[in-house]
Amino acid sequence: xxxxxxxxxxxxxxxxxxxxxxxxxxxxxxxxxxxxxxxxxxxxxxxxxxxxxxxxxxxxxxxxxxxxxxxxxxxxxxxxxxxxxxxxxxxxxxxxxxxxxxxxxxxxxxxxxxxxxxxxxxxxxxxxxxxxxxxxxxxxxxxxxxxxxxxxxxxxxxxxxxxxxxxxxxxxxxxxxxxxxxxxxxxxxxxxxxxxxxxxxxxxxxxxxxxxxxxxxxxxxxxxxxxxxxxxxxxxxxxxxxxxxxxxxxxxxxxxxxxxxxxxxxxxxxxxxxxxxxxxxxxxxxxxxxxxxxxxxxxxxxxxxxxxxxxxxxxxxxxxxxxxxxxxxxxxxxxxxxxxxxxxxxxxxxxxxxxxxxxxxxxxxxxxxxxxxxxxxxxxxxxxxxxxxxxxxxxxxxxxxxxxxxxxxxxxxxxxxxxxxxxxxxxxxxxxxxxxxxxxxxxxxxxxxxxxxxxxxxxxxxxxxxxxxxxxxxxxxxxxxxxxxxxxxxxxx
Numbered sequence: 001x002x003x004x005x006x007x008x009x010x011x012x013x014x015x016x017x018x019x020x021x022x023x024x025x026x027x028x029x030x031x032x033x034x035x036x037x038x039x040x041x042x043x044x045x046x047x048x049x050x051x052x053x054x055x056x057x058x059x060x061x062x063x064x065x066x067x068x069x070x071x072x073x074x075x076x077x078x079x080x081x082x083x084x085x086x087x088x089x090x091x092x093x094x095x096x097x098x099x100x101x102x103x104x105x106x107x108x109x110x111x112x113x114x115x116x117x118x119x120x121x122x123x124x125x126x127x128x129x130x131x132x133x134x135x136x137x138x139x140x141x142x143x144x145x146x147x148x149x150x151x152x153x154x155x156x157x158x159x160x161x162x163x164x165x166x167x168x169x170x171x172x173x174x175x176x177x178x179x180x181x182x183x184x185x186x187x188x189x190x191x192x193x194x195x196x197x198x199x200x201x202x203x204x205x206x207x208x209x210x211x212x213x214x215x216x217x218x219x220x221x222x223x224x225x226x227x228x229x230x231x232x233x234x235x236x237x238x239x240x241x242x243x244x245x246x247x248x249x250x251x252x253x254x255x256x257x258x259x260x261x262x263x264x265x266x267x268x269x270x271x272x273x274x275x276x277x278x279x280x281x282x283x284x285x286x287x288x289x290x291x292x293x294x295x296x297x298x299x300x301x302x303x304x305x306x307x308x309x310x311x312x313x314x315x316x317x318x319x320x321x322x323x324x325x326x327x328x329x330x331x332x333x334x335x336x337x338x339x340x341x342x343x344x345x346x347x348x349x350x351x352x353x354x355x356x357x358x359x360x361x362x363x364x365x366x367x368x369x370x371x372x373x374x375x376x377x378x379x380x381x382x383x384x385x386x387x388x389x390x391x392x393x394x395x396x397x398x399x400x401x402x403x404x405x406x407x408x409x410x411x412x413x414x415x416x417x418x419x420x421x422x423x424x425x426x427x428x429x430x431x432x433x434x435x436x437x438x439x440x441x442x443x444x445x446x447x448x449x450x451x452x453x454x455x456x457x458x459x460x461x462x463x464x465x466x467x468x469x470x471x472x473x474x475x476x477x478x479x480x481x482x483x484x485x486x487x488x489x490x491x492x493x
Contacts, residue, residue: 015324016320016321016323016324016325017321017323017324017466018306018321018323018324018345019322019323019346019347019350019351019354020467020472021321021323021467022323022464022465022466022467023354023464023465023467023475024353024354024357024446024450024463024464024465025464025465027449027450027451027461029448029449029450029451031447031448031453032448033441033444033445033448034444035453036443036448036452036454037453037454037455038050038051038440038443038447038455039073039454040339040361040455041339041361041362042075042230042251042299042339042361042362043251043280043298044278044299044338045298046075046228046250046278047220048074048075048220048228048362049072049073049218049219049220050072050073050074050218051352051356051360051361051443051455052072052074052362052363052364052365052436052439052440053069053075053076053077053230053341053364053365054066054069054074054075054077054365055343055364055365055366055369056078056080056230056231056232056253056255057366057391058079059370059377059388059389060366060369060370060375060376060377060390061076061077061078061375061376062078062090062376063078063090063091063093063094064374064376065369065372065374065375065376065432066078066090066227066229066230067093067227067374068372068374068431068432069432069436070097070098070219070220070229071098071216071219071227071433072216072218072219072432072436073218073219074220074436075230075251075362076094076230077229077230077231077232077251077253077364078090078091078230078231078232078249079232080231080232080237080255084239084240087231087240087243088243088244088247091229091231091244091247092247092248094227095226095227095229095247096226097227098209098216098219098226098227100178100205100210100213100225101174101195101203101204101205102204102205102209103202103203104138104202104203107132107201107204108122108131109132109134110122110131110132110161110165111133111134111135112133112135112141112142112165113160113162114160114161115157115161116152116153116156116157116158116159116161116163116164117157119144119149119161120149120153120157123146129145129146129191130143130145130146130192131143131144131145132169132192132194132201132204133161133162133165137200138201139199139200140169140171140194140199140201141162141167141169142162142165143165143169143192143194144161144164144165144166145166148164149164151164152164170188171193171195171196171199172193172194172195172196173195173196173197174195174197174203176193176195176205178210178214181193181205181210182210185207185210191206191207192204192205192206192207222248222250228250228251229249230249230250230253230280231244231249231251231252231253232252232253232255233254233255233271234255234256235254235255235256235259235261235263235268236264236267237271238271241271241274242275244275244277245274245275245276245277250278251278251279251280251298251299252271252275252277252278252279252280253280253301254268254271254279254280257283257304257312257394258283258304259283259284259289259293259301260284260286260288265281265292265293268281268297269296272296272298279296279297279298280298280299280341281293281299281300282300282301282302282303282341282343283301283302283303283304284300284301284304284329285302285303285304285319285320285328285329286328286329287328287329287331287332289329290331290332291332294332294333294335294336295336297338298338299338299339299340299341300333300338300339300340300341301340301341301343301364302326302329302340302343303325303342303343303364304319304320304325305319305344305420306321306322306325306343306344306345307344307345307366307367307421308345308347308366308424309367309390309391309421309422309423309424310344310420310421311419311420311421311422312394312420312421315419316420322342322344322345322355323354326340326355326358326359327359329359330359330360331359333359334359339361339362340360340361341361341362341363341364342358342360342362342363342364343364344364346368348488349438349440349441349445349446349488350446352439352443353442353443353447353458354464356455356459356462357450357458357459361455365439366390368435369432369435370389370390371387371390371427371428371429372388372429372430372432372435373429373430373431373432374431375388375432377389377390377426380425382425385427386427386428387425387426387427387428388425388426388427388428390423390424390425391421391423391424394419394420394421395419395421395422395423427490434487438487438488439488441488442488450462476491477489477491
């Protein structure tokens with residue numbers, strides 16, 4: 001029988017909650033924050049040491065951010081407002097960043113016939129301080145470094161490299177380990193060791209690379225010891241997806257504002273069949289959407305309009321408060337053991353750990369990292385303070401740069417976009433590592449309050465309490481004038 005109130009019954013609506021509406025209920029605990037294990041899965045086959053991803057936004061994640069994220073144990077997801085060739089180069093740069101041995105194809109070399117001036121220019125362009133000198137057969141003849149070059153710069157720039165190079169070269173075989181390489185460099189007071197196979201150059205180990213690996217022992221590496229990385233692809237960009245896969249991306253993210261679209265889902269299935277990398281599908285915000293993709297997706301990304309620069313909810317009237325959205329999707333994803341990523345709306349570390357309690361396995365942040373040194377946004381000075389450019393991928397500028405299809409919109413000649421985001425500025429924050437330290441530290445403290453030592457234990461043990469408007473006010477500093485802001489709290493967030 002059809003309802004006699006088809007429209008008024010639409011007002012019999014369920015309640016949906018977001019981060020400020022709930023708090024974690026404290027429980028008995030023996031867990032100290034430093035003992036909390038925050039390792040997790042971001043997809044079926046990719047593990048992280050911290051449950052954090054940087055968003056695939058063109059003012060948030062390019063290779064510098066992705067390298068920084070992976071070195072800290074998280075995952076950076078490259079945006080797709082770049083051509084495929086540039087994306088491949090960015091992925092390759094991430095993968096090379098912490099290699100124990102730089103492969104021959106990526107080693108900058110000099111020939112003995114080059115002039116000092118030519119090699120000096122080359123090393124400056126390539127960003128290296130030294131290079132093996134090889135003949136046409138790739139036999140190692142010597143090493144040329146900035147120290148070797150310096151005496152020649154004023155009076156001998158036209159001299160050949162063979163005149164300035166160090167020809168007593170310390171080399172090693174392909175089976176050398178990190179410890180042995182360090183000991184070799186220490187013994188001979190050198191900073192790089194050519195790796196040879198029967199005197200033929202096959203790679204290079206550098207002091208900088210070795211120290212970088214030692215400094216970041218919690219880095220997220222793939223099975224080959226390379227930093228992991230993610231890449232966003234359009235919902236219909238099979239060519240971009242296969243190129244990213246071939247370049248070595250570990251996780252591909254179907255980048256769509258509303259993935260509960262049958263055309264998007266069909267295309268995502270095709271992309272999944274065409275690549276070997278894990279494929280995360282998003283964004284979704286309901287249990288029905290999760291049910292449509294859970295059978296093939298390696299991960300599900302949740303968030304319909306919660307981002308700080310997103311206007312989807314006010315422009316379209318559609319969306320889902322993030323805590324409820326995460327919980328609905330997680331209910332479905334858990335049945336197939338598919339990880340869930342909460343994307344957007346996180347202002348504080350407490351929001352991040354609440355998202356985990358609601359069922360997420362990891363969280364993705366944009367504005368939180370947009371102000372960091374590594375983010376690609378341009379630095380802006382206003383009223384004597386530094387800011388960095390930050391824009392939503394649904395903003396006019398981002399859409400014109402290529403992200404229009406994320407919102408299932410094509411640019412028509414002479415027709416303006418209907419944006420679902422804004423362009424803004426966010427305070428300059430310093431290094432990515434310092435921001436992650438505060439974020440992860442707060443999440444660990446939340447696990448301590450609940451008495452959970454691991455992410456799976458926390459998801460099972462955590463409970464929410466509902467917070468009133470008065471309770472929300474009570475939870476922030478009140479009745480005082482803040483004179484010295486804490487590094488993990490801003491009243492303007």
